[in-house]
Amino acid sequence: MNPLIRFIPAFLVRFFASPYVAGDSLEKAMGVVKKLKADRGLLSTLDLLAEDIRNEVQAQQNLDTYLSMVDAVAQSGLPLEAWPTLSLKPSSYTTSPLQLGGDAAGSREAMMKIAARAAEKGVALSIDMESRHWTDFTLETLRLMHAQGMTHVGAVLQTRLHRTEKDLDALPKGLRVRLVIGIYREPSDVALTDKPAMKERLLAFAETLLKRGHYVEFATHDDTYVRRFLEQVVPRCGVGTDRYEVQMLYGVPRDRFLADLRRQGIKARLYVPFALSWDMAIQYLRRRLDEYPAMVWLVTKNMFSRR
Numbered sequence: 001m002n003p004l005i006r007f008i009p010a011f012l013v014r015f016f017a018s019p020y021v022a023g024d025s026l027e028k029a030m031g032v033v034k035k036l037k038a039d040r041g042l043l044s045t046l047d048l049l050a051e052d053i054r055n056e057v058q059a060q061q062n063l064d065t066y067l068s069m070v071d072a073v074a075q076s077g078l079p080l081e082a083w084p085t086l087s088l089k090p091s092s093y094t095t096s097p098l099q100l101g102g103d104a105a106g107s108r109e110a111m112m113k114i115a116a117r118a119a120e121k122g123v124a125l126s127i128d129m130e131s132r133h134w135t136d137f138t139l140e141t142l143r144l145m146h147a148q149g150m151t152h153v154g155a156v157l158q159t160r161l162h163r164t165e166k167d168l169d170a171l172p173k174g175l176r177v178r179l180v181i182g183i184y185r186e187p188s189d190v191a192l193t194d195k196p197a198m199k200e201r202l203l204a205f206a207e208t209l210l211k212r213g214h215y216v217e218f219a220t221h222d223d224t225y226v227r228r229f230l231e232q233v234v235p236r237c238g239v240g241t242d243r244y245e246v247q248m249l250y251g252v253p254r255d256r257f258l259a260d261l262r263r264q265g266i267k268a269r270l271y272v273p274f275a276l277s278w279d280m281a282i283q284y285l286r287r288r289l290d291e292y293p294a295m296v297w298l299v300t301k302n303m304f305s306r307r
């Protein structure tokens, strides 16, 4: 991570990265989900920002909040096809994170509970992919879930990791897969460091997945690659719009492009994070600013132009 972003004080991170967050309560986030659907025809995947867990109380709160999120979706009054999915991170439920040499105690059990409640209510989940320390654990959790019939749980695969090509061969049948380049900087012995190469893999892996019968969530803000996916990969695979969607992050300015996709009848979904505690949101927000430092200037410019 850029040292400037790493050491910028938390209150400034929160200020500059605020456009990426849908609010400080589940109610506000559900309000955003409904508005995105009503005003722009966009679907959502709802995420609680819950990283850097320091004690069991926080881990339990995250589990309880996700169970409430399942209930909130089921009681939202939205038509079934507009229900948001939920995205969750394995590290949110453990005080023993794998990247610090821990054993992820409690994480899998918590995700199983959320997946069971979601199955009961008919809500779809996606398990986000964190740094390389979590890849085996996350894929194994998905395999266990699918072996138990929890086919409503989808995965995220990062094209920057070299291992992903092999991981494609061991996915549960029909698994829903979000393809991303990956946000965690990984060492060059395990990952690509060149962005265009990561994006070429987005196309190649999307083609493999579609041809093998998976549902593909093509997640990038790079319009050129979205177009190449739609104009080259999809026709080569001969699949309809029921087999894929395009995903972007809430707060990234892509309004016109998304409207254009909607006009073509292509499903588009935004990743909509909300925070109950800003402490637990800071790591997500730092990564966003690291990825796109220009946000600092955009927010500053907007602030002055409002005056």
Ligand SMILES: Cc1cc2nc3c(=O)[nH]c(=O)nc-3n(C[C@H](O)[C@H](O)[C@H](O)COP(=O)(O)OP(=O)(O)OC[C@H]3O[C@@H](n4cnc5c(N)ncnc54)[C@H](O)[C@@H]3O)c2cc1C
Pocket: 127, 128, 129, 130, 156, 158, 178, 180, 181, 182, 183, 184, 195, 219, 220, 221, 222, 247, 248, 249, 251, 252, 253, 270, 271, 288, 289, 291, 292, 295
């Ligand atoms: C729906 C969704 C879910 C994701 N889930 C995961 C996950 O589980 N695990 C994981 O490792 N990564 C995840 N990511 C992040 C992803 O891996 C990339 O880091 C991120 O999408 C940026 O890469 P890009 O493909 O958009 O390409 P980039 O080249 O980074 O972006 C293309 C263009 O989009 C604009 N842009 C990109 N990011 C921003 C931003 N933050 N603010 C403003 N403009 C921006 C810029 O103009 C940039 O030139 C997710 C991304 C999305 C969209």
